[in-house]
Amino acid sequence: MDVSSVRAVLLDMDGTLVDSxxxxxxxxxxxxxxxxxxxxxxxxxxxxxxxxxxxxxxxxxxxxxxxxxxxxxxxxxxxDDVADVVAAPGAHDLLAVLERRRLPWAVVTSADVRLAKARLGAAGIEPPLLVTVEDVRRGKPDPEGFLLAAGRLGVAPEACLVVEDSEPGLASGRAAGMRTAALRGLDGDLRITDLAELVRLLIA
Incomplete structure (x- = not known):
């Protein structure tokens, strides 16, 4: 998949951006x-x-x-169980590249806002846009969360890349009409071993 046409990146939290x-x-x-x-x-x-x-x-x-x-x-x-919660390998490098390329990004998570802020804070990550389970009527695998994020960023769904580590999350991204980057050996438009691999693709 050619990532040069990606105009926004929508990241899951647990297991994707944050090791929790x-x-x-x-x-x-x-x-x-x-x-x-x-x-x-x-x-x-x-x-x-x-x-x-x-x-x-x-x-x-x-x-x-x-x-x-x-x-x-x-x-x-x-x-309150965040003592060993850290950023996933390559997470901070990826966010730095997105900022450098001025690519909008968001976190779309099945956690509620309290848990999301606790884990992202423990990992040293402050997203410009956070969509939690409290923002939607139906959580993943429904596409509502990713479509809401795309709308708030002002980017068409087909120009978004969803980064996920679970089947419900990937199903949600596909249902939203977005391209997907899959971790943990799962199937997506891109299969990546970690976020560092996505960084290399974005700067190639």
Missing amino acids: DASVERAWTTWSGEHGLDPADVLPTVHGSPPAPTVRRLLPALDDTAVAASAQRQMELQY
Whole structure:
């Protein structure tokens, strides 16, 4: 894929721009124990989606009120657990290149604003635009978050590059009509091993 036509970059947070895997998995492990679920079954399913639909999928017997309460409990387990949260390899180099090339960028995350600001702050990253689960009616894999970010940046969806590390996130980007750069060996218009590889493509 030719990245020279990209006019904005929309980045997922957890696992993409920020290395928070340990924190995420600690929270879901604790939550699983509280609900009598095996973390080994839960953890492979939790990355990339907001907590509420994940809770609903894992505990289908819960009503809407119980789902909301359980999802909030899951988020509360994460809020203050940022001791080992850091920027992903290549993240700061990528953001420097975007600034140098004057390419607009945003973070589009399934986290709420409190958690997003805590993790981005721990990683030393301050995005010019942050779209969280609280800004949308439907989270990933729905395209609403990425379309909202593109609209706020004033860039057509087809000129945006979505950078993601999960299948729900990549599905969201594709549904928005955007090109995708996929981490973790997933399938996208670009397959990248890390953000440093995207930096090399952008400056080539």
